[in-house]
Amino acid sequence: MPPRSIDPSASATLNDRIWSGMPRENLATRVANAIREQVQQGALQRGSQLRSEVELSRDLGVSRQTLREATRMLTLEGLLTIRHGMGTFVTDPPVTLSSPLNSMHSMSALIRANGGEPSIRELKVRRLTATAEVATALQISASSPVAEILRVRLISGKPLAVAYDYIALQERPEETLQLIQSFDGGSIYDFMRTKLQMPLLSSEASLTAVAAGKRHADLLKVKQGFPLLLVREIHMTGKQSHGLYSTVFHNSTLMEFTLVRPGSPGNHVSKV
Secondary structure, eight states, X not given: OOOOBOOHHHHHHHXXXXXXXXXXXXXXXXXXXXXXXXXXXXXXXXXXXXOOHXXXXXXXXXXXXXXXXXXXXXXXXXXXXXXXXXXXXXXXXXXXXXXXXTSOOOHHHHHHHTTOOEEEEEEEEEEEEOOHXXXXXXXXXXXXXXXXXXXEEEEXXXXXXXXXXXXXXXXXXXXXXXXXXXXXXXXXXXXXXXXXXXXXXXXXXEEEEEEOOXXXXXXXXXXXXXXXXXXXXXXXXGGGOEEEEXXXXXXXXXXXXXXXXXXXXXXXXXXX
């Protein structure tokens, strides 16, 4: 369904709001405030398209330069989105996922439970020599071979996380690597259980705030230095054997983590 554009009656309401604005506000700020107010009140719906710059500036009685400055202000706020070759749109509200830290779960199932559609891109599987961090997590020597699975996880087409999964290649390394290369990017839990015969029974996770470097900024479509939530997780198979090590960089505007901590007299939920 094509996005709906703002009708003339909405432009008239905007016009009234602009010219009744506070005298000390400059005109571009009045225009930005009026549009923001209309979005907050639901008069301009999320996902709707603004009329063309020529039409809207004429209807509002302001210059195109003033309208352009107001649009720039609202774009920086994230309220408007400019799609080149298409026009200016009211930004869709972001879907925020809430993930419990005290339990293992499938990211795909979590996305679906929140009304989103999971997908992946940039799926790559390669053989590496374990770094000190990976070797410690998997309880292997630093010179051991491992398979690295890289995925960019998306929710309804929006980049949500960059995930790295590491599996030791100790027994029959070439055969195991070939099998891992058949991974389609779906549930790593299901893959480990059905293809590698390594069901993951428990895990230990840590959460850290980090700044996006250039690579992760590019993959997640955010600015370099943008705050990310990094989850490092060691997954155990039977007998506490470390079967999988994951490091996942999450877009902090789309993901939050919760931890349930028993207390007295009841449980309290802490949000991170």
